Amino acid sequence: MEQRYATAPDQVPGMDTEELRRRYLVPGLFVDDEIRTVYTHHDRVVLGGVSPVSAPLTLPGYPEIRSEQFFDHREAGVVNVGGPGTITVDGTAHRLAHGACLYVGRGAADVVLSSDDAAGDEGPARFYLFSAPAHTAYPTTLVEPGQGTVRELGDQLTSNRRTLNQYIHSSGVQSCQVVMGVTTLHPGSMWNTMPAHTHDRRTECYLYFDLPDEARVVHLLGEPTETRHMVVANREAIISPSWSVHSGVGTSAYSFVWAMAGENQAFDDMDGFDVATMR
Numbered sequence: 001m002e003q004r005y006a007t008a009p010d011q012v013p014g015m016d017t018e019e020l021r022r023r024y025l026v027p028g029l030f031v032d033d034e035i036r037t038v039y040t041h042h043d044r045v046v047l048g049g050v051s052p053v054s055a056p057l058t059l060p061g062y063p064e065i066r067s068e069q070f071f072d073h074r075e076a077g078v079v080n081v082g083g084p085g086t087i088t089v090d091g092t093a094h095r096l097a098h099g100a101c102l103y104v105g106r107g108a109a110d111v112v113l114s115s116d117d118a119a120g121d122e123g124p125a126r127f128y129l130f131s132a133p134a135h136t137a138y139p140t141t142l143v144e145p146g147q148g149t150v151r152e153l154g155d156q157l158t159s160n161r162r163t164l165n166q167y168i169h170s171s172g173v174q175s176c177q178v179v180m181g182v183t184t185l186h187p188g189s190m191w192n193t194m195p196a197h198t199h200d201r202r203t204e205c206y207l208y209f210d211l212p213d214e215a216r217v218v219h220l221l222g223e224p225t226e227t228r229h230m231v232v233a234n235r236e237a238i239i240s241p242s243w244s245v246h247s248g249v250g251t252s253a254y255s256f257v258w259a260m261a262g263e264n265q266a267f268d269d270m271d272g273f274d275v276a277t278m279r
């Protein structure tokens with residue numbers, strides 16, 4: 001498990017491109033037949049990529065989280081950003097189509113992830129995991145793609161028309177900390193999360209997906225008055241500390257998994273600001 005220590009906003013202006021990427025970009029999460037994990041000390045979130053191709057993969061415990069099983073004191077939201085797959089939690093199989101989300105509650109002991117047809121047209125499953133510490137056990141629950149609470153945001157005229165699906169949230173699938181969903185840009189719209197915001201109560205991570213191989217998202221980060229950017233490819237994740245803007249513009253339409261953990265689960269508890277004040 002890779003460790004990423006927490007950073008303060010006043011470190012950002014002194015970072016060059018390489019350091020920004022090393023601290024906040026998470027590339028290479030999806031490698032055939034591997035489980036890759038990154039621990040950020042921002043709100044103690046673990047990001048993971050699970051890519052079962054030739055055989056199912058079992059999520060192990062890790063010394064970095066000092067537990068025998070991964071879910072001994074944690075919960076997670078998992079979104080499948082690949083071909084159809086199945087997550088079997090303590091003997092119960094949950095089938096995840098592309099874009100579906102499974103909440104796995106604290107106490108799950110045996111978690112096995114597999115592709116339904118790795119050689120098929122849709123390819124192997126690619127499971128993206130966002131985990132946070134949990135104080136109690138909520139039921140493991142599946143949400144089908146496009147379900148949950150749906151919000152239509154933005155406008156074609158400002159290139160930010162998008163559909164936001166809230167899957168794990170205070171009025172949907174229950175959790176201790178994790179708030180998670182998927183946002184999909186409409187064709188011709190390129191801007192996500194603009195007007196932008198921060199939320200000093202929660203760390204948020206984005207995983208961009210369904211972005212063509214040759215396309216990129218220019219993702220903004222840093223404090224609103226001192227932003228930087230990173231150029232991000234398909235299936236790369238970004239860690240946004242509570243003080244950081246998280247917004248981006250693509251060279252093509254795309255989707256992204258957004259997920260948060262921290263002080264509260266209030267999705268609309270955002271610190272907004274006028275675009276004109278950004279630097």
Ligand SMILES: O=C(O)C(=O)C[C@H](O)C(=O)CO
Nearest residue numbers: 162164183192193194204258
């Ligand atoms: O398109 C959007 O806007 C989003 O998806 C915003 C994220 O959900 C977010 O940043 C929530 O805090």
Ligand SMILES: [Zn+2]
Nearest residue numbers: 197199204246
């Ligand atoms: Zn946000």
